[in-house]
Amino acid sequence: MGKKNIPVGFFEDFLKDVKNMAERVRAKRVVFVFNGDILDLLYTALWNYKIENGKYLYNPKGVKPWSENQGLILEKSKEILEGVLNNQKVKGFLEAFRAFSLDSPLPVEIRYIPRNHDRLIDAFPELRSRVSKAFNLEENKGIFFEKYFYDEELGLYISHGNEYDVYNFEHDSNGALVALFGDAVIIELLNRLPIEVLKETGSLNCFEKLAExxxxxxxxxxxxxxxxVLKAEGVKLKVLSAITRQLGEEFFSNEFVEDWLNTHTIPSPRITLRRLFIVPIIKVLRLIGRNSEFDKTLVKMFNTFSLDTLEQGNSAHKRHLGSRSLKRRAKNLKYAVFGHTHDYEESVxxxxQQNYNYINLGAWLFQFYRTKRSDFEKRRHITYALFFEKGEETKSNYLIERKTIREEIFWRRKK
Structure with missing residues (x-):
């Protein structure tokens, strides 16, 4: 919830399914595990821009998640969080959840696992309190903020999965996430590119597509x-070349980025930067910066992240199943549920010599899939898993529900 909000009806249907299933299996309690990136505090123009009269005014000296002044970070995070919570779709979901919780004859709990996109909520008690209030629950009683979820009896381990992504996981001595390199990629590249394109061209459609x-x-x-996208909107490549050249230069001269690159060892090419962030932006930059001075920056970016040897993000999760570190957290591991990659998968x-059930529920976001006709179809996958405790009247230990909503097709070729 945040930049890419979901229609309230999807959440209402989800809650109805949970209610009906709980009644059917004679459940004793309902525990919701929100597996990270739920209230997104990164995908917003407010880290870089002041918005006045519908115009974006760039503020290069504004507070960022990696700024030293924690008080300023808190104030900016509060502003962003309030904007998210007051979004009409988010308010609709919260109202539906509160109604579910009040009407339920069973105890209802939330286990919230804040990770890279919503880590700032976990960083400040004031923000955790605000989120708890939004759900009408009390922290450490009805809602719990945790690093992962584990149920010994079920053998169920749930983790966001960013801990296996060096660019989106770094913590202090207490285990709390600190400013991440992925924060800078989102805020300084992914957020800014579509906005700068909009400012230069006035193309709202181009802005919306590049943002996705x-x-x-x-x-x-x-x-x-x-x-x-560019061809359909008639946007000149020369204009975008200038924008991307500027963004690239500012990104690599950013003090936080420079310090991070100088103090971190880049993983081997087989464990490369995930592909949710840098790869898409590189594809755009590579296109619009071709045969220009910006090529030098592109080469630097490709060399830095070994982007020519990409692999699926889910593979990093599966490699660590059975590892000592995971066994310390989940001794009776049977089911490992992850997120982070936005890519659905269910496999053994x-x-x-031990089998584990790997489950990645993907993301409830619109995604664009290339079809056999070389056009793109806009889809949304609504996927969730229900796990059942011992004694509940069900034939299986868990159930995965997956619904696909197809929206529209772009740039279909004429016959």
Whole structure:
């Protein structure tokens, strides 16, 4: 919830399904596990721009998640969080959830796992309190903020999964997430590119499509997608070349980015930067910066992140099943549920002669899928898992519900 909000009806249907299933299996309690990136505090123009009379005024010296002044970060985060909570769709979901909780004859709990997009909520008690109030629950009684969820009896381990992504996971001595490199990628590149394009061209459609570039599937078709966006809107490449050249120069001269690159060891090419962030933006930059001075910056970016040898993000999760670190958290591991990659998957993984059920529920976001006709179809997948405790009247230990909503097709070729 935040930048890419979901119609309230989807949440209402989800809550109805949970209510009906709880009654059917004679459940004793209902526990919702919100597995990270729920209230997104990163995807917003407010980290970089003042918005006056519908215009975006760039403020390069504004507070950022990596600023030293924690008080200023808190104030900016409060402003952004209030904007998210007051969005009509988010308010609709919260009202539906509060009604569900009040009407339920069963105890209702929330286990919230704040990770890279909503880590700032966990960083400040004031923000946790505000979120708890929004759900009409009391922290550490009805709503719990946790790093992961584990149920020993079920053998169920739930984690967002960013801990296996070096660019989106770094913590202090207390285990709390600190400013992440991925924060800078989102705020200084992914947020700014569509806004600067809008300011220069006035093309709202181009702005909206470029803002969704990270959700193109398969990811390698992001180049083709961005080319179609620009062509359809008649945007000149020379204009965009100047914009991207400026963004690239500012990104690599950013003090936080420079310090991070100088103090971190880049992983081997097989464990490359995930592909939710840098790859899509590179596809756009590569297209519009071709044969220009900006090529030098592109080469630097490609070399830095070994982007020519990409792999699926889910693979990093599956490699760690059966690892010692995971066994310390989940001794009786049977089901490992992750997120972070936005890519749905359900599979059985064998590690050390033991089978584990790997589940990635993807994301409730619009995504653009390239079709056999080389056009793009806009879809949304609504996927969730229901796990059942011992004694509940059900034939299986869990159930996965997956619904696909197809929206529209772009740039269909004429016969």
């Amino acid at each position: 570039i990270e959700e193109v599937r398969p990811r390698k078709t992001a180049f083709n997608f961005s080319r179609k 993984v064998q590690r050390n």
